[in-house]
Amino acid sequence: MELIRKMPEKNTIKRRGILKGLVAGAAAVVTAPIVYVAARFLGYVSKGDSSNTSATVAFSDLTPDKPSKLIQINDEPIIVVREKDDQIRAFTATCTHLGCTVSYRPQVPDFYCKCHQGRYDVNGVNVPGTRPKLPLTELTVVDKGTDLIIQLTPKAKS
Amino acid sequence: MITDWKSHLISALHLEHTVAAVKEKNVPHHRSSIWYYFGGLALMFFTIQVVTGVMLLFYYQPTAELAHKSIERIMTQVPFGWLIRSVHSWSANALMAMIFIHMFSAFLMKSYRAPRSIMWLTGIILLLLMMGFGFTGYLLPWDQTAYFATKIGTEVPKALPWLGDIISSLIKGAKDVNGTTLTRMFALHVGVLPIISILLVLVHVTLILLLGSGVPPVAKVTGATKYFPDYLLKEVMVWLIGFGLLIAIAVLYPWELGKAYDLANPTEPPAGVHPEWYFMFLFQTLKVIPEWLAIFGFGILLIFWTLVPFLDRKANGGERSPIFTYFGVVAILYLCVMTAWAYIAVGDERAQTPTEKIQQVPKQGGDSAK
Ligand code: HEM
Ligand code: FES
Numbered sequence: 001m002e003l004i005r006k007m008p009e010k011n012t013i014k015r016r017g018i019l020k021g022l023v024a025g026a027a028a029v030v031t032a033p034i035v036y037v038a039a040r041f042l043g044y045v046s047k048g049d050s051s052n053t054s055a056t057v058a059f060s061d062l063t064p065d066k067p068s069k070l071i072q073i074n075d076e077p078i079i080v081v082r083e084k085d086d087q088i089r090a091f092t093a094t095c096t097h098l099g100c101t102v103s104y105r106p107q108v109p110d111f112y113c114k115c116h117q118g119r120y121d122v123n124g125v126n127v128p129g130t131r132p133k134l135p136l137t138e139l140t141v142v143d144k145g146t147d148l149i150i151q152l153t154p155k156a157k158s
Numbered sequence: 159m160i161t162d163w164k165s166h167l168i169s170a171l172h173l174e175h176t177v178a179a180v181k182e183k184n185v186p187h188h189r190s191s192i193w194y195y196f197g198g199l200a201l202m203f204f205t206i207q208v209v210t211g212v213m214l215l216f217y218y219q220p221t222a223e224l225a226h227k228s229i230e231r232i233m234t235q236v237p238f239g240w241l242i243r244s245v246h247s248w249s250a251n252a253l254m255a256m257i258f259i260h261m262f263s264a265f266l267m268k269s270y271r272a273p274r275s276i277m278w279l280t281g282i283i284l285l286l287l288m289m290g291f292g293f294t295g296y297l298l299p300w301d302q303t304a305y306f307a308t309k310i311g312t313e314v315p316k317a318l319p320w321l322g323d324i325i326s327s328l329i330k331g332a333k334d335v336n337g338t339t340l341t342r343m344f345a346l347h348v349g350v351l352p353i354i355s356i357l358l359v360l361v362h363v364t365l366i367l368l369l370g371s372g373v374p375p376v377a378k379v380t381g382a383t384k385y386f387p388d389y390l391l392k393e394v395m396v397w398l399i400g401f402g403l404l405i406a407i408a409v410l411y412p413w414e415l416g417k418a419y420d421l422a423n424p425t426e427p428p429a430g431v432h433p434e435w436y437f438m439f440l441f442q443t444l445k446v447i448p449e450w451l452a453i454f455g456f457g458i459l460l461i462f463w464t465l466v467p468f469l470d471r472k473a474n475g476g477e478r479s480p481i482f483t484y485f486g487v488v489a490i491l492y493l494c495v496m497t498a499w500a501y502i503a504v505g506d507e508r509a510q511t512p513t514e515k516i517q518q519v520p521k522q523g524g525d526s527a528k
Binding site: 022023026030038 | 213216217236237238241394395398401402
């Protein structure tokens, strides 16, 4: 292709400059909204099913042999515990250290986190000297006879 | 500093020749120069597909139970989800349109001649891959049309002797289209096809940068534009226009989502189920001639079409080759006529089926489910 369009050198450069400016400007105008849309799209965080704030557990599900049960309300794991005196309590089961799910050890009794040997006492209070620095939250349990309703609201302080 | 780093990289990768070739590349001016823009447009839409596709992957869930729900969520809950999905769907169609224009213009301009025969071959494979994207992507929303169109599409190979059944069940991964099929289509759509096509697009585009654009044997070249940066700037302007149109259409006509298909509660197909427009010529051909004939016929035509660079001796010698030109024109006419005919047939079918009847069908079908 030896036939490159011959144009006075000055003129070509000027035209190229204008064109470059135009294209760069247009590209900038287009890029801003693209970045905004992409950020909003990728930044979405599911709120879960927020209409779901309670769950029902049958009292008979908790036996002296297996006195605890993990349930889930609105994407959160909850641990329901039947204590020695048959009292039923529910706690958030998400470890306050790095988010593992805690388990109940009836023989101790305490809540134990296998991930970094974190411990909480029967009231959900973190044991000093272990990794968790905050307690588990105790939740409201409504006793309906054979069934128990576990609510996502913290238990009122007594 | 930066130039240093660049030159080191270029010499380390032995790219001196490549860089020099790209710097020297010119785009010739002649009566048909305008068609040179379409490969670039295809490249832009392809890039949009990759980007929006990866974005959709953040929320899409590829199972028969969740697919439709997750798309509903994308469209109603995720900010701009409706837009990203609409852009992905519209851009897929734009890409197909660009590829068809690009392929037929390359054919009529005899751009397949040596040394660009590899470009023609990679191009054909890209066309097939893009059709593969279209076919596999169509099922992913798991709505009624998607389900039935895929059912029909995966049945076609059965007309082949011996291998037919095997091919059909391999595509489906099951006796009939079900959740396994969806997962399989998903794997192809987001794994297999992208890897192969991205590699091939890179080869195809690198080749045009190195070989430069071909000039039709009969064209009178009146000049040339330096590719870098002059032609590239023009090309970016064309891309911006294409992008603008795409966004406008995607916003004004958001891509729709049909009713979910429920495997446990089979329904009859909605009236006039049909594939995307770029499969309509195949769809209509299959309606009017026996399947095996269509498969063999198109198979032979595809082989011929692929081998054109080696068959068209005259064009390779720089002469006119009117027979090939006629063949290309006939092919274009065939596609247009069959596509139009297919749409007319679908329209008739819809007109004959009262809408209430379609809506009642689901309940009846449910009884035969188990
Ligand atoms: C993903 C799909 C494709 C992309 C992204 C793509 C991209 C491109 C680009 C950017 C060019 C240079 C600009 C131009 O001449 O238009 C080009 C040239 C070319 N493409 Fe494609 N293409 C695709 C599919 C195809 C198909 C389906 C064919 C035909 C079978 C094909 C055959 C060719 C040929 C022969 C050339 C050389 C054109 C010439 O020098 O005149 N391409 N392609
Ligand atoms: S996550 Fe429970 S102790 Fe670390």
